[in-house]
Amino acid sequence: MVKDIIIGLRSTLILWVLTALIYPFLMIFIGQTVFPYQANGSLITDNQDQVIGSALIGQTFTSDRYFISRPSVINYSEGGDAQPTGISGASNLAPSNPDLIKRVEKTIFDLQQAQIKPTADLLYTSGSGLDPHITLESALLQIPRIAASRNIDNNQLEILITKHIDGRFLSIFGEPGVNVLKLNLALDSL
Structure with missing residues:
Protein backbone atom coordinates (compact mmCIF):
# COMPACT_ATOMS: atom_id res chain seq x y z
CA MET A 1 0.00 0.00 0.00
CA VAL A 2 2.87 2.42 0.76
CA LYS A 3 4.29 1.63 -2.68
CA ASP A 4 0.94 2.59 -4.30
CA ILE A 5 0.87 5.87 -2.36
CA ILE A 6 4.41 6.72 -3.46
CA ILE A 7 3.53 5.92 -7.11
CA GLY A 8 0.42 8.11 -6.83
CA LEU A 9 2.34 11.01 -5.28
CA ARG A 10 5.11 10.73 -7.89
CA SER A 11 2.55 10.67 -10.74
CA THR A 12 0.77 13.69 -9.25
CA LEU A 13 4.05 15.59 -8.89
CA ILE A 14 5.13 14.77 -12.47
CA LEU A 15 1.74 15.77 -13.90
CA TRP A 16 1.76 18.96 -11.83
CA VAL A 17 5.21 19.94 -13.13
CA LEU A 18 4.09 19.21 -16.71
CA THR A 19 0.72 20.95 -16.58
CA ALA A 20 1.34 23.77 -14.09
CA LEU A 21 4.90 24.75 -14.99
CA ILE A 22 6.28 23.42 -18.27
CA TYR A 23 3.14 23.76 -20.43
CA PRO A 24 2.19 27.33 -19.38
CA PHE A 25 5.75 28.62 -19.77
CA LEU A 26 6.04 26.89 -23.16
CA MET A 27 2.80 28.59 -24.29
CA ILE A 28 4.04 31.98 -23.02
CA PHE A 29 7.33 31.48 -24.88
CA ILE A 30 5.60 30.49 -28.14
CA GLY A 31 3.09 33.33 -27.82
CA GLN A 32 5.73 35.97 -27.15
CA THR A 33 8.08 34.80 -29.89
CA VAL A 34 5.70 33.75 -32.67
CA PHE A 35 2.55 35.84 -31.99
CA PRO A 36 3.59 38.79 -29.77
CA TYR A 37 0.86 41.18 -31.04
CA GLN A 38 -1.95 38.70 -30.35
CA ALA A 39 -0.42 37.36 -27.11
CA ASN A 40 -0.28 40.87 -25.66
CA GLY A 41 -3.93 41.67 -26.32
Whole structure:
Protein backbone atom coordinates (compact mmCIF):
# COMPACT_ATOMS: atom_id res chain seq x y z
CA MET A 1 0.00 0.00 0.00
CA VAL A 2 2.87 2.42 0.76
CA LYS A 3 4.29 1.63 -2.68
CA ASP A 4 0.94 2.59 -4.30
CA ILE A 5 0.87 5.87 -2.36
CA ILE A 6 4.41 6.72 -3.46
CA ILE A 7 3.53 5.92 -7.11
CA GLY A 8 0.42 8.11 -6.83
CA LEU A 9 2.34 11.01 -5.28
CA ARG A 10 5.11 10.73 -7.89
CA SER A 11 2.55 10.67 -10.74
CA THR A 12 0.77 13.69 -9.25
CA LEU A 13 4.05 15.59 -8.89
CA ILE A 14 5.13 14.77 -12.47
CA LEU A 15 1.74 15.77 -13.90
CA TRP A 16 1.76 18.96 -11.83
CA VAL A 17 5.21 19.94 -13.13
CA LEU A 18 4.09 19.21 -16.71
CA THR A 19 0.72 20.95 -16.58
CA ALA A 20 1.34 23.77 -14.09
CA LEU A 21 4.90 24.75 -14.99
CA ILE A 22 6.28 23.42 -18.27
CA TYR A 23 3.14 23.76 -20.43
CA PRO A 24 2.19 27.33 -19.38
CA PHE A 25 5.75 28.62 -19.77
CA LEU A 26 6.04 26.89 -23.16
CA MET A 27 2.80 28.59 -24.29
CA ILE A 28 4.04 31.98 -23.02
CA PHE A 29 7.33 31.48 -24.88
CA ILE A 30 5.60 30.49 -28.14
CA GLY A 31 3.09 33.33 -27.82
CA GLN A 32 5.73 35.97 -27.15
CA THR A 33 8.08 34.80 -29.89
CA VAL A 34 5.70 33.75 -32.67
CA PHE A 35 2.55 35.84 -31.99
CA PRO A 36 3.59 38.79 -29.77
CA TYR A 37 0.86 41.18 -31.04
CA GLN A 38 -1.95 38.70 -30.35
CA ALA A 39 -0.42 37.36 -27.11
CA ASN A 40 -0.28 40.87 -25.66
CA GLY A 41 -3.93 41.67 -26.32
CA SER A 42 -3.81 43.06 -29.90
CA LEU A 43 -3.27 46.53 -28.46
CA ILE A 44 -3.54 49.54 -30.74
CA THR A 45 -1.33 52.55 -30.01
CA ASP A 46 -1.33 56.14 -31.25
CA ASN A 47 1.60 58.13 -32.64
CA GLN A 48 2.99 58.68 -29.12
CA ASP A 49 2.88 54.91 -28.37
CA GLN A 50 0.00 55.38 -25.92
CA VAL A 51 -2.41 52.42 -25.85
CA ILE A 52 -5.81 53.60 -27.05
CA GLY A 53 -7.62 50.29 -27.26
CA SER A 54 -7.60 46.70 -28.37
CA ALA A 55 -8.55 45.39 -31.79
CA LEU A 56 -10.51 42.70 -29.94
CA ILE A 57 -12.75 44.85 -27.72
CA GLY A 58 -15.45 47.21 -28.96
CA GLN A 59 -15.51 50.81 -27.84
CA THR A 60 -18.27 53.38 -27.66
CA PHE A 61 -18.19 56.30 -30.11
CA THR A 62 -20.88 58.96 -29.77
CA SER A 63 -19.57 61.87 -31.86
CA ASP A 64 -21.03 62.52 -35.32
CA ARG A 65 -17.44 62.52 -36.56
CA TYR A 66 -17.03 58.78 -35.92
CA PHE A 67 -18.60 55.50 -36.93
CA ILE A 68 -20.94 54.09 -34.29
CA SER A 69 -20.09 50.64 -32.99
CA ARG A 70 -22.27 47.85 -31.64
CA PRO A 71 -23.97 48.56 -28.34
CA SER A 72 -22.55 46.84 -25.29
CA VAL A 73 -23.97 46.02 -21.89
CA ILE A 74 -20.71 47.35 -20.42
CA ASN A 75 -19.19 50.69 -21.40
CA TYR A 76 -15.49 49.94 -21.90
CA SER A 77 -14.54 53.43 -23.00
CA GLU A 78 -13.15 56.00 -20.64
CA GLY A 79 -15.63 58.40 -19.14
CA GLY A 80 -18.01 58.95 -16.28
CA ASP A 81 -20.02 55.76 -16.66
CA ALA A 82 -17.17 53.48 -17.78
CA GLN A 83 -16.81 50.07 -16.20
CA PRO A 84 -13.64 48.10 -15.43
CA THR A 85 -12.41 46.31 -18.55
CA GLY A 86 -12.17 42.94 -16.83
CA ILE A 87 -15.93 42.44 -17.03
CA SER A 88 -17.60 40.93 -20.05
CA GLY A 89 -20.85 39.28 -20.91
CA ALA A 90 -24.26 39.84 -22.34
CA SER A 91 -27.28 41.15 -20.47
CA ASN A 92 -29.04 37.76 -20.64
CA LEU A 93 -32.35 39.59 -21.06
CA ALA A 94 -35.12 37.71 -22.85
CA PRO A 95 -36.59 39.31 -25.99
CA SER A 96 -39.76 40.05 -24.03
CA ASN A 97 -37.93 41.76 -21.14
CA PRO A 98 -39.12 45.39 -20.74
CA ASP A 99 -35.56 46.61 -20.02
CA LEU A 100 -34.27 45.18 -23.30
CA ILE A 101 -37.24 46.57 -25.21
CA LYS A 102 -36.64 50.05 -23.72
CA ARG A 103 -32.93 49.94 -24.57
CA VAL A 104 -33.59 48.84 -28.16
CA GLU A 105 -36.32 51.48 -28.61
CA LYS A 106 -33.94 54.17 -27.29
CA THR A 107 -31.20 52.94 -29.64
CA ILE A 108 -33.64 53.02 -32.58
CA PHE A 109 -34.62 56.59 -31.65
CA ASP A 110 -30.96 57.67 -31.34
CA LEU A 111 -30.06 56.11 -34.70
CA GLN A 112 -33.03 57.75 -36.40
CA GLN A 113 -32.04 61.10 -34.88
CA ALA A 114 -28.59 60.59 -36.42
CA GLN A 115 -30.33 59.67 -39.72
CA ILE A 116 -28.94 56.12 -39.68
CA LYS A 117 -31.14 53.20 -40.66
CA PRO A 118 -31.20 50.78 -37.68
CA THR A 119 -29.57 47.44 -38.47
CA ALA A 120 -29.37 44.39 -36.22
CA ASP A 121 -25.74 44.89 -35.26
CA LEU A 122 -26.35 48.55 -34.37
CA LEU A 123 -29.33 47.57 -32.19
CA TYR A 124 -28.28 44.40 -30.40
CA THR A 125 -25.19 43.48 -28.42
CA SER A 126 -23.06 40.53 -29.38
CA GLY A 127 -23.07 37.40 -27.22
CA SER A 128 -19.90 38.45 -25.40
CA GLY A 129 -20.71 42.16 -25.34
CA LEU A 130 -17.18 42.78 -26.64
CA ASP A 131 -17.47 42.55 -30.44
CA PRO A 132 -15.53 45.39 -32.11
CA HIS A 133 -16.99 44.76 -35.60
CA ILE A 134 -20.03 46.00 -37.46
CA THR A 135 -21.29 44.77 -40.81
CA LEU A 136 -20.30 46.44 -44.04
CA GLU A 137 -23.93 47.54 -44.46
CA SER A 138 -23.93 49.29 -41.07
CA ALA A 139 -20.70 51.10 -41.90
CA LEU A 140 -21.98 52.22 -45.31
CA LEU A 141 -25.23 53.53 -43.80
CA GLN A 142 -23.21 55.90 -41.59
CA ILE A 143 -21.35 57.56 -44.48
CA PRO A 144 -23.71 60.54 -45.04
CA ARG A 145 -23.60 61.60 -41.37
CA ILE A 146 -19.81 61.38 -41.12
CA ALA A 147 -19.23 62.98 -44.52
CA ALA A 148 -21.40 65.96 -43.53
CA SER A 149 -19.72 66.25 -40.13
CA ARG A 150 -16.17 66.15 -41.51
CA ASN A 151 -16.73 67.72 -44.94
CA ILE A 152 -15.38 64.58 -46.63
CA ASP A 153 -16.53 63.14 -49.94
CA ASN A 154 -18.79 60.07 -49.61
CA ASN A 155 -16.60 58.14 -52.08
CA GLN A 156 -13.52 58.76 -49.95
CA LEU A 157 -15.31 57.24 -46.93
CA GLU A 158 -16.50 54.30 -49.00
CA ILE A 159 -12.93 53.57 -50.10
CA LEU A 160 -11.76 53.85 -46.48
CA ILE A 161 -14.40 51.35 -45.34
CA THR A 162 -13.50 48.95 -48.15
CA LYS A 163 -9.84 49.02 -47.08
CA HIS A 164 -10.80 48.07 -43.51
CA ILE A 165 -13.01 45.05 -44.14
CA ASP A 166 -11.94 42.01 -42.13
CA GLY A 167 -12.79 38.87 -44.07
CA ARG A 168 -14.24 35.63 -42.78
CA PHE A 169 -12.13 33.68 -40.29
CA LEU A 170 -10.24 30.99 -42.25
CA SER A 171 -12.29 32.19 -45.25
CA ILE A 172 -15.33 30.17 -44.11
CA PHE A 173 -16.41 31.17 -40.59
CA GLY A 174 -18.54 34.21 -39.81
CA GLU A 175 -19.29 37.20 -41.97
CA PRO A 176 -17.00 39.97 -43.18
CA GLY A 177 -17.00 42.94 -40.84
CA VAL A 178 -15.40 46.30 -40.17
CA ASN A 179 -13.43 46.91 -36.98
CA VAL A 180 -14.84 50.25 -35.77
CA LEU A 181 -11.81 51.33 -33.72
CA LYS A 182 -9.40 50.74 -36.61
CA LEU A 183 -11.79 52.45 -39.03
CA ASN A 184 -12.17 55.51 -36.77
CA LEU A 185 -8.40 55.76 -36.35
CA ALA A 186 -7.97 55.65 -40.12
CA LEU A 187 -10.69 58.28 -40.39
CA ASP A 188 -8.74 60.57 -38.05
CA SER A 189 -5.60 60.14 -40.13
CA LEU A 190 -7.30 61.40 -43.34
